[in-house]
Amino acid sequence: xxxxxxxxxxxxxxxxSSVINCTYTDSSSTYLYWYxxxxxxxxxxxxxIFSNMDMKQDQRLTVLLNKKDKHLSLRIADTQTGDSxxxxxxxxxxxxxxxGTGTRLQVFP
Amino acid sequence: xxxxxQTPKFQVLKTGQSMTLQCAQDMNHEYMSWYRQxxxxxxxxxxxxxxxxxxxxxxxxxxxxxxxxTTEDFPLRLLSAAPSQTSVYFCASSYRGRGLKNTxxxxxxxxxxxxxx
Numbered sequence: 297x298x299x300x301x302x303x304x305x306x307x308x309x310x311x312x313s314s315v316i317n318c319t320y321t322d323s324s325s326t327y328l329y330w331y332x333x334x335x336x337x338x339x340x341x342x343x344x345i346f347s348n349m350d351m352k353q354d355q356r357l358t359v360l361l362n363k364k365d366k367h368l369s370l371r372i373a374d375t376q377t378g379d380s381x382x383x384x385x386x387x388x389x390x391x392x393x394x395x396g397t398g399t400r401l402q403v404f405p
Numbered sequence: 406x407x408x409x410x411q412t413p414k415f416q417v418l419k420t421g422q423s424m425t426l427q428c429a430q431d432m433n434h435e436y437m438s439w440y441r442q443x444x445x446x447x448x449x450x451x452x453x454x455x456x457x458x459x460x461x462x463x464x465x466x467x468x469x470x471x472x473x474x475t476t477e478d479f480p481l482r483l484l485s486a487a488p489s490q491t492s493v494y495f496c497a498s499s500y501r502g503r504g505l506k507n508t509x510x511x512x513x514x515x516x517x518x519x520x521x522x
Contacts, residue, residue: 300447302447304445326509327508327509329509329510331511336515336516337515337516338409338495338497338513338514338515338516339448339495339497339511339513340513341510341511344508344509344510384447384448388509391436391453391455391461392438392450392453392463393438393450393499393509393511394450394464395440395447395448395449396447397445397446397447398447398448
């Protein structure tokens with residue numbers, strides 16, 4: 297089945313760019329997703345990319361997809377303290393959405 | 406809009422007790438699912454349903470039962486609680502019909518924090 301892996305922690309200075317990486321095993325995912333979880337809350341969809349795309353840009357967010365290496369990344373430009381959260385990548389496996397372990401992003405002044 | 410509503414938000418159980426976590430959605434979504442979130446483990450799928458009357462197992466189904474008698478509700482039952490079931494549980498739903506709205510986006514509830522002593 298689908299396996300999704302992420303590094304657990306990332307710490308960046310306010311104003312710098314953050315890059316969160318993810319690798320996945322199932323190349324049949326139609327969409328790949330990035331979700332954000334703030335403390336004490338459920339997950340919310342941040343952005344997604346269709347599997348036949350290489351890149352998607354949405355304001356400060358840039359998603360890059362390398363299908364050959366099964367690698368997905370999320371770049372946050374001009375990272376703010378409000379971006380501090382856990383970020384999950386996820387891929388589809390038949391009827392299921394499989395999540396990575398989540399990357400905790402800490403933004404310091 | 407209520408979205409996905411989970412109750413209770415917090416619960417403490419003793420080992421061996423049973424309970425039901427409730428989940429309701431008002432978006433007429435066909436798909437509903439339950440995840441548990443544990444530190445360093447991410448979210449793991451417990452059970453899911455693609456429509457009323459249909460349920461299936463996810464990655465970690467043991468110790469949990471579900472049913473889907475209506476489109477709106479998808480309760481999760483713990484039959485005999487164990488300390489290993491201490492976790493935060495999330496219910497999520499999505500639209501699975503035809504058209505551009507079907508991106509597979511999951512809408513999450515706020516979570517139910519369960520402690521089993």
